[in-house]
Amino acid sequence: MSDSAGSANLVTVTDKAQEKLKGMLAGESDGGNLGLWLVIAGTRGSSYKYDMWFQAVDEAGPEHVVEHNGDLRVVLQKSDIDKIAGATLDRNRNLLEEGFVFENPNSPSPDIPTGDIELTGDVANRVTQVLDQRINPAIASHGGVAQLVAVENDTAYLRLGGGCQGCGLAAVTLSQGIEVAILEMVPEIKNVVDVTDHATGENPYYEDTKKAGPHHESSKK
Numbered sequence: 580m581s582d583s584a585g586s587a588n589l590v591t592v593t594d595k596a597q598e599k600l601k602g603m604l605a606g607e608s609d610g611g612n613l614g615l616w617l618v619i620a621g622t623r624g625s626s627y628k629y630d631m632w633f634q635a636v637d638e639a640g641p642e643h644v645v646e647h648n649g650d651l652r653v654v655l656q657k658s659d660i661d662k663i664a665g666a667t668l669d670r671n672r673n674l675l676e677e678g679f680v681f682e683n684p685n686s687p688s689p690d691i692p693t694g695d696i697e698l699t700g701d702v703a704n705r706v707t708q709v710l711d712q713r714i715n716p717a718i719a720s721h722g723g724v725a726q727l728v729a730v731e732n733d734t735a736y737l738r739l740g741g742g743c744q745g746c747g748l749a750a751v752t753l754s755q756g757i758e759v760a761i762l763e764m765v766p767e768i769k770n771v772v773d774v775t776d777h778a779t780g781e782n783p784y785y786e787d788t789k790k791a792g793p794h795h796e797s798s799k800k
Contacts, residue, residue, distance in 0.1 A: 589655060590663060592648035595670040596679055600651055607633060614652035619659045622687040627662060629681060702767045703730040709764050714757050725757055733769040735761060
């Protein structure tokens with residue numbers, strides 16, 4: 580178990596949420612020993628699902644992180660860190676409903692199928708077909724889109740846009756979804772490189788080559 584007291588928290592619990600949670604803890608006989616355990620329990624569409632419960636903080640092990648939000652202790656799984664970092668737990672803003680809401684800048688990496696499709700043409704054309712028929716329909720649920728910028732030797736250069744641009748999990752989406760699909764379906768490609776500038780939304784190195792012809796050749800500025 581690691582304790583993040585004194586450092587920036589992975590999850591922020593708002594004052595209103597803390598007030599509600601501490602009120603609930605006050606009703607527990609051993610509330611002073613309990614913390615809020617928070618785990619990612621799966622996905623629902625383009626969002627994560629969460630489980631929360633009260634449990635003794637001293638039961639946390641080396642696979643956990645304990646954070647302090649005011650007097651409230653929050654126990655997280657280390658395996659969830661990349662999925663939950665930067666999230667905020669708040670009271671439901673609908674005054675007619677009880678409960679809590681999460682605001683999480685992260686989203687699950689989409690599941691990209693690699694089933695049989697007929698690919699034709701040169702390497703660039705086949706990569707484009709994989710993007711159009713497999714990858715973009717999958718990441719569209721996250722508001723994302725991937726575009727082929729160039730193919731040079733055994734490397735495909737892509738630009739990510741929409742929901743993928745600036746997303747904290749863009750690298751995960753690329754390595755675990757997009758890259759896997761392209762490498763499996765177009766074996767001539769050995770590397771996939773994201774040339775998107777996720778900070779500014781602009782690409783300083785490559786020009787759009789969609790109009791350059793079927794080979795998608797490009798030159799650096």
